[in-house]
Amino acid sequence: MMNIAANTLRQTINKKFTVQQVRHLNLLEFQSKDLLQKYNVAIQKFKVLDNSSKDVEVLKQFECPEYVVKAQILAGGRGKGVFDNGFKGGVHITTKKDDVLSLSKKMIGNRLITKQTPKSGIMVKKVMVARSVNIVRETYLCILLDREHNGPVLIASPAGGVDIEAVAEETPEKIKTIPLNIDKPIPHETLVEVAKFLEFKGDTIETCAQEIQKLFDLFKAVDAVQIEINPLAETDKGEVISVDAKLNFDDNAQYRQKEIFAMDISEEEADPREVEAEKHNLNYVAMDGNIGCLVNGAGLAMATMDIIKLNGGEPANFLDVGGGVKEDQVLKAFEILTSDPKVKGILVNVFGGIVNCATIANGVVAASKKLSLNVPLVVRLEGTNVEEARKILQNSGLPIQTAADLDDAAQKAVAALN
Numbered sequence: 001m002m003n004i005a006a007n008t009l010r011q012t013i014n015k016k017f018t019v020q021q022v023r024h025l026n027l028l029e030f031q032s033k034d035l036l037q038k039y040n041v042a043i044q045k046f047k048v049l050d051n052s053s054k055d056v057e058v059l060k061q062f063e064c065p066e067y068v069v070k071a072q073i074l075a076g077g078r079g080k081g082v083f084d085n086g087f088k089g090g091v092h093i094t095t096k097k098d099d100v101l102s103l104s105k106k107m108i109g110n111r112l113i114t115k116q117t118p119k120s121g122i123m124v125k126k127v128m129v130a131r132s133v134n135i136v137r138e139t140y141l142c143i144l145l146d147r148e149h150n151g152p153v154l155i156a157s158p159a160g161g162v163d164i165e166a167v168a169e170e171t172p173e174k175i176k177t178i179p180l181n182i183d184k185p186i187p188h189e190t191l192v193e194v195a196k197f198l199e200f201k202g203d204t205i206e207t208c209a210q211e212i213q214k215l216f217d218l219f220k221a222v223d224a225v226q227i228e229i230n231p232l233a234e235t236d237k238g239e240v241i242s243v244d245a246k247l248n249f250d251d252n253a254q255y256r257q258k259e260i261f262a263m264d265i266s267e268e269e270a271d272p273r274e275v276e277a278e279k280h281n282l283n284y285v286a287m288d289g290n291i292g293c294l295v296n297g298a299g300l301a302m303a304t305m306d307i308i309k310l311n312g313g314e315p316a317n318f319l320d321v322g323g324g325v326k327e328d329q330v331l332k333a334f335e336i337l338t339s340d341p342k343v344k345g346i347l348v349n350v351f352g353g354i355v356n357c358a359t360i361a362n363g364v365v366a367a368s369k370k371l372s373l374n375v376p377l378v379v380r381l382e383g384t385n386v387e388e389a390r391k392i393l394q395n396s397g398l399p400i401q402t403a404a405d406l407d408d409a410a411q412k413a414v415a416a417l418n
Contacts, residue, residue: 025249028072030128031263032245039218042211042241044068046130049101051108059097059129066095066132071107073122074271076288077114084111084121093132100129116286118272119341133241138231139198140164143216145225149179152219154186154212158199160231186216200234207240208232215242222260223253273336280332282321289314291413292337292346292375294330296321296355304349307406313414316343323354330363331370338371345376347413349406352383361389365396376416377401380409 027035030048037043047062049055071078071090078090087106094100104127111121138161146153157175159167168175176197180186191209200208211232219227226248233243254261277284283298287305291313295301298320305315317340321333337343350360364379380403381389393400401416403409 025251025261026074027247027260027263028074028126028128029070029244030072030126032247033128035218035222035247035260036215036242036245039214039221041214041218042239043245044130044133044241044243046128048072049104049108049127049129050125051105055101055104059100062129064131066093067097067100068093068130068132069100069103069107070128070130071112071124072126072128073112073117073124075112075114075116075122077116078112081112081114081117081121083107083124084113090114090124103127104129115342116288118339120272122271133233133239133243134236135231135233135243136236137199137234138243139233140167140230141198141212141215141232142226142228142230143180143219143224144227146179151182152180152216154178154180154194154216156194156198158197160233164230180216182220186213198232200240204234204238204240207238211240211242222247223250223257224248225250273339276332277319277336280329282319282329282333282336284320284333284336285318286340287315287317288342289316290342290344290417292316292319292340292343294319294321294333294337294346294348294350296323296325296350300349300351304347304406304410307410308347308413311407311410311414313410313417316340321350321355325355325359325363327359327363327366330360331367334364334367334371334373338373338375343375345413345416346373346378347409348377348379348381349409350381350383352381352386352389355383356385357381357383357389358385358392361392364400365392365398368396368398368400373398376413378403378409378413378416380404380406 030046033043033046047058049058069092081090082088090112092103107124107127110124112124113121140157140160142155143152155177157164157167159174191212192205194212195205195208198208215227224247228246229242231243233241235241249260271286273286274284291308293304293315295304301318301320308315319333321329337346348364350357360381378401379393390402393402401412403412
């Protein structure tokens, strides 16, 4: 039941990106913890500060031996980030309650700049203060919807707190994937088997089993498409705690999850590139790589990112221009891509069904000229009016590399950076 081929797992993990890329509801860390707490999932005790007059009273009721103070933005790398006021670090640990207030005041109302944010950073409006716990071990647990299994699957690994894709690639034996029946609880024997695979011992086996079932109950109750816990940690007191959680929801369930969708963050707190993309009917999600991607369709975008990685590169983003894209949207897409300082090359991959390849080509040429593009550009077009599109690119006088197919395009994009 638990042994599914490693390539299936990799596909499942890659699908995780697709799930994230097509969902528009974004929750901050403390909001995700609120939901977990509502469904009795074990988490660290926490409070939220917002620089209001209530902060002092909130902290009076929160006694801890040690506090973790975390700026609340939707971006990774907070611990090593720098605020626009010069204050360093979006994550701090202290044993002094007075320090909690002073730290929060240096964060709230300022923009935090990390490796995943735009140059200007993202505004911090709230700070989460959590009880520090002594973690003995970190494991990984994820429940997500999977098309291949026509339902939810559970992904578990004893190697938590790290990049799960790296674990899947380097040590696939450390990952288990289990199809779940959405209409029934997870069988107890399966819960115990997973807990043992996660290397819990003694009483913590049953504790872990109960936590997994609670997470599955939450998954179904809130119409989630993904709940990722990394890490699911064991503490020195024998607790099993969901330390960090990422939740994604089915947009089609908004009508019955109004309370959750009302929690969506403001534009000021979001990545401005994602906000700008949405205004122009583009789907954009920033990632950590250096090859910017402009693609039409979520499935083709996923395949493009896969092949970039298979050829040794790293995608910098997901950007789906959709089926009715116009030239001005292509220009806006290039503006968004080039606003990311990590982007050192761009790969355009478009299959023209509804999309007219000539429209894409004209947009690419216009954007390259207007923005004085100074990074390598590889374009692969196929489909409607592709011959006209190729002539437009060839006659542009620009150093645009064209590709015969997706594999050729990925190889050229990666090679251009080496």
